[in-house]
Amino acid sequence: MTIKDPLADAGMKMEEKTWKENCPICLSPFTDKKSLNCKHEFCNLCLQQAKESNGPICPVCRKVFGIIQGDQPDGRMTWTRSSGQVPGFSNCGIITITYSIPNGTQTEKHPKPGHWYTGTTRMAYLPDNKEGNEVLKLLKKAFDQKLIFTIGASRTTGYENQVTWNDIHHKTSLYGGPDSYGYPDPTYLSRVREELKAKGIE
Structure with missing residues (x-):
């Protein structure tokens, strides 16, 4: 006892x-x-x-209690739908997202205010099914809150003052699996939703 x-x-x-x-x-x-x-x-x-x-994140449990605004430079997000197939997703087409961020001058939110930065054009892919369209809406919300991109050093080239991805993962290829940022990847849609949720996008 x-x-x-x-x-x-x-x-x-x-x-x-x-x-x-x-x-x-x-x-x-x-x-x-x-x-x-x-x-x-x-x-x-x-x-x-x-x-x-x-940002508006609870210091104890990390739950977002407001709207997080990022430092993404101004740009455009567009998308198209086409026939074809995303590997791992049958009976649906392809959503192709195009992000266009032009060159510009850094503001006080960025690492080097007043300095030039190099923009980018990036494409990403989602299956054109119910969940893919839900993720598309969440990505658009994140883009409008300036959370998809930031300015920093490119992980591929090492160059500074570049528009780069900002921790919300995208599939930039239809093929090659996760190692090539492509499909098939059965857990991708659920993972990206968790990444978006961590920034208050749900």
Whole structure:
């Protein structure tokens, strides 16, 4: 039989009570307490500072509580539908997305304000089925919130001041599997939805 230590039990309850009464960012008693939809609470100033640093993401559970706006330069996203088949998806056509970001000058949001950056034109592919069209709508929402691209060093060329992908993976080839950023890849659509969800796009 296990004998409970009442002092240890009381200590744990006191620690839990202290945790609930203190802001998890500054670890001090709450000042102007702010509660999020996820039920986590913070000092209003602490939350504002965290939001400025990391965007509207709960510092405890990482749930997005607002609209994340990225630093993607201005551009266009268009798409077409065609016959054919995406490997791994039968009885549906192909959605071809075209992203066009022209050259321009970096703003204060970018790594080198006032410097020139090189734009890009990229194509990506989705199956033209129910889930593919749902992902297309989510990608359009992410594009409108300037989350698909950013400015930085190209992973392929190493050149700086380039428009590059920004952690939302795309299939830039119809073939070759995951190693070639292509199909077949049976878990791709669910994975990209999770990446979008992490940025508040759902």
